[in-house]
Structure formats: C-alpha cells, structure tokens
Amino acid sequence: MARRGAGQMSLSELGPRYKWIALSNTTLGLLIATINSSIVLIALPDIFKGIGINPLDAGNTSYLLWLMMGFLVVTAVLVVTFGRLGDMYGRARMYNLGFLIFTISSIMLAVTWMSGDAAALWLIAWRIVQGIGGAFLMANSSAILTDAFPANQRGLALGINGIAAIAGSFLGLIIGGVLAPIHWHWVFLVSVPFGLVGTVWAYLKLHDTGVRQAAKMDWGGNITFAVGLIAVLVAITYGIQPYGGHSMGWTNPWVLGALIGGVLVLAWFVAIERRSANPLFNLGLFRIKTFTWGNIANLMASLGRGGLQFILIIWLQGIWLPQHGYSFEQTPLWAGIYMVPMTIGFLVAAPLSGVLSDRIGARGLATGGMIITAATFFALTVLPVDFDYTVFAAILVVNGIGMGMFSSPNRAAVMSSLPGNARGVGAGMTATFQNAAMVLSIGIFFSLIIAGLSTSLPGALTTGLTAHGVPASEAGQIAQLPAVAVLFAAFLGYNPVQQLLGPTLGQLPADQAGFLTGRSFFPSLITDPFADGLHVAFWFAIVACLVAAVASWLAGSGTGHAPESVGEELAATASEAGTIPADLVDVSRADDGATAGRSVTGG
DSSP states (O other), X not given: OOOOOTTBOOHHHHOTTHHHHHHHHHHHHXXXXXXXXXXXXXXXXXXXXXXXXXXXXXXXXXXXXXXXXXXXXXXXXXXXXXXHHHHHHOHHHHHHHHHHXXXXXXXXXXXXXXXXXXXXXXXXXXXXXXXXXXXXHHXXXXXXXXXXXXXXXXXXXXXXXXXXXXXXXXXXXXXXXXXXXXXXTHHHHTHHHHHHHXXXXXXXXXXXXXXXXXXXXXXXXXXXXXXXXXXXXXXXXXXXXXXXXXXXXXTOHHHHHHHHXXXXXXXXXXXXXXXXXXXXXXXXXXXXXXHHHHHHHHHHHHHHHHTHHHHHHHHIIIIIHHHTTOOGGGHHHHHHHHTHHHHHHHHHHHHHHHHHHHHHOSHHHHHHHHHHHHHHHHHHHHSOSSOOHHHHHHHHHHHHHHHHHXXXXXXXXXXXXXXXXXXXXXHHHHHHHHHHHHHXXXXXXXXXXXXXXXXXXXXXXXXXXXXXXXXXXXXXXXXXXXXXXXXXXXXXXXXXXXXXXXXXXXXXXXXXXXXXXXXXXXXXXXXXXXXXXXXXXXXXXXXXXXXXXXXXXXXXXXXXXOOHHHHHHHHHHHHHTTSXXXXXXXXXXXXXXXXXXXOOOOO
C-alpha cells in the first residue's frame, strides 16, 4: 500500500509560496556549486604559491590537473547515481545531504594548514568530496523544481535555475581573481557562510512532493558506470600531459588502456542496464523523443562550449592582455573581468527564453540559440588575435545570448518530457551527459591548441631566443619543452619566458633579459602558432553547435508527456520489483500540476 514518506507533503499543504522557496534555495545551491567548479582556475597561482609548490615542475603537473579537473570528474560520475537515489528516497532529502557535504568540505578546504605535497593532496581530496556534495545538488535541483512548478511556469523556473548552472562558472573566475591575491584561503572560505545558511534553510523548508520509487540499488550498473566513466575521464585528463618525447599523452599505453578499457566497461554497463529490473540508467527513457534528442543537443552544446572558457582565458592571458599593458601577474583577474559580457548575455537571455518556452515551446528557441552560438564561433575565427575589444565583447554578448536561448528551453523540455517517478534519474542522466561533455571538451580543446602549438612553436622559440642572446644549444633545449608547459604558464598568470629560461636568464645582458620577459616578446612569439590551433578548435565548436541545433529541432516543442508505453513500462517495472503498485501511480500521465491537491507517495 502507498504511504507517506518521511518529510513528504503535498503542494496544497505547503502552499503557493513553496515553489518560490524551492526555486531560491536550489538556485543558491547550484550557484555556489558551479562557482566552486571554476573558482580555483584563476586562484591556482596563489594557491600553489601559498602551499609552496611550483605547479609547472614535471612532478607536480598531476596536482595542477586534479585541482582543475577533479571537481568536474567526480560530479560527472556521480550525478546519475544521486539522481536515482533522489527518486528512491526523496529528492529534497538527497539535495539537503549534498548541501551539508558541500559545506563541510568547504570548511575543510578553508582551514588547510599544511604545505607542500601534503597540502596539495589534502586540497585535491577535499575538492573531490566537495564535488560529491555538488553532484547531489546538481542531480536533484531540476527534479525538485519540476515537481514544485506547474508546466506553464516550468520554463521560467528552470531558466532562472539554469542561470546559476552556467553563470556561476563565469562568476567563479572573477571571485577567485579578487579573493586569491588577498589570501588564497578566502577562495574556499567564501562558500562557507552561504553553505551554512543554505543547508539550514534547505533542511527547514524543503520537502519531497514528487513520486517516490522505492527499489533495490542497481549495484552492477553503479559500479560498471563509475569505473568506466572514471577511466575515460582520467584518460582524457592525462592525455593532455606530455609523454616521452611527445607533446601529449595520447600514445601513453596507460592512457590508451584506460580509454579503451573504460569504453568497454561502459559497453558492459549498457548490457547490464538492459537486463536490470531497477536500472541506474533507465534506457526506456530514450524512447521519449524529446528526452533523447534534447540530451543529444545538450551533449553537443556542452562539447562546443565546455573548453571555450579555457581557450578564451588563455587567449586573453597569454596574448591580448600583455600586449595591452597588463603584467602577467594581473592577467588572471582581468581575464575573468573581460569575460563578463558573455555572462551578461546569458543572464539576459536565459530567463527570458525560459518564459517564452512556456508559451511557444522549446524547439525554435533552442534551435535558434545554437545557430547563433555557432555564428559567434565563426566570428571568432575571423577576428584577429590582437583584436579590438569592443568587437570581442559584442561577440561574447551574442554568444551568451545564444547559449541562454538554448539552455533554459532545452532543460525545461527535457524535464517536462519525463514521467513523474523518473525525474531524478532523468535529471541525473542529463547532468552526466553535460558534465562528462565538459571534461571531454576541455581535453579536445586543449589537444587541438597543443597540436597547433607543437607544430610551429619550437621553431619560433628557437629563432626568437637566439636572436636575443640565448645560446643556440640552450634555445634548442627550451624549444623542445612540451607546449603544454607554455600553455599552463600563460593560463596560470606566470611569465612564460621567465619560467622557460630559468637560471639562463641571469646570464643574459640586462636589456635582452628585460626584453625577453617583457609584455611584448612572448605574445608576439605565440600569436601565429596559437592562432593555428585556435581556428581548428573554433571549427570543432561550430560543428558541435550545428549538430545541437539539428537535435533541438528534432526534439520538438517539449510540451508533451512521456508516451503511454513508456509510462506503463516504468510502472510495470516498479510493480514487479515490489515497490510502487502500478495501479497507484499512472506515471504515463503524471500530471504536471495534478499533484498540487494531493500527496504523491510510494515508498
């Protein structure tokens, strides 16, 4: 028999204000989670300086990569599992647990007292724990909102919530750039008060209102999915590191083994899911056209824009800002500031497109948004490397508008297409595709840029250094250093030539040493090699966005519900597993607003 779960209430009992409480709290949770996904990027130089480690030393590169990527990897792996737990035990309960884990980990990061390798490992470990908390938040926020809001307001709610999901990653750059020079601990401390308030608020005010599906955990699916996806994402992370005499690690047997092995394990995962009574990935959901094509669109959009943030920051820090009078030490903060127009465009378009999608459907808005985004990538390909910032800012604004036009309607359409008892796992699946695509995109963009640099940078370095007094033998050795070292030096706000020359710099005449480490030599040296890789990366993004546009059109308007056959199949599966009686929950017609007047229970 159906019974009311702990903390579960109907929307009529909670009142009309509850949906706005749910929106404000989940938006805060998603905002601080996504801010923390990017806040360390700008703060890395100050963090490593504070703990006494040079991240560009060969033995420390893994510390650098895991501080950058660890949060993203763990959220990509865990969001679908945590979405499934939300369906089974209550979305608000899992979301609240995530807020608590996130807050505790932020405190532990902020009180770091060690130095050296111990500090680096401590930070990486607690960043991974912080990612676990973030995964709980990301997996259940969309489902909580879909349960709380009627269909005619869902686009607005998910649009506002979606602003936090993407805008937070840009705000993190600015916040990190402002706080890290004051004290690197503040980068982590800033999340603590918001986490404490948000956690208490969530435990007091959020309640489960959606369909709950009690079921046994699919351990085979969970383990094979985690192992397979971790192997693939770790391979991508180490694939951009140099190996042997190669500029990247794609020929490293361990990288190839992890990549191939991970794909095979994921294939095994799919086979397990097809036979599982309570699958982690409910493959039946892919029979819903809007869900399938909407997720393909989201995946390709994330591939197109995921590495954009890194590439534009390197463009600004390594070339444009030094050429326009900024010291290398200042470039991390100012790169974040000069990226603000993209955030403004997104902040304007995302909520507006969410409101419009409630009225006219998602198809036209999402498709148009991706076409606009692709057009802005093309505009960046024709922009000179030493650009006029007014033109660059205008392109960023339009790019943000295009992403905002796509993001809110796509998210609302995908979530509205799901039956009521699968919204948690559906949201987790969507977040998995998006987060995994972000990591994959970073690997692809970095690889394309490094490939472009590796082709022409050695010759340019040799010629430029020998022309200014560096002995030919030493210039040749420096030129053979991995291009990723140059890329990371620019990204971290170090003076790249100073890092490359090291002790050799002190042996040069003062005027030559000053010129080589000045603001013009390195940017002029790297401009042409960087442009080669940059154009290839942008064309990849153009293709990805156009595929996303086609998928958005095929997804339809997103105003319908799950097909009856899918709903019956889900109800039958739950009934056979001894969980929710099929006659108590008609998930095929899970009315988006019908739960407002009654308690939806089960388990």
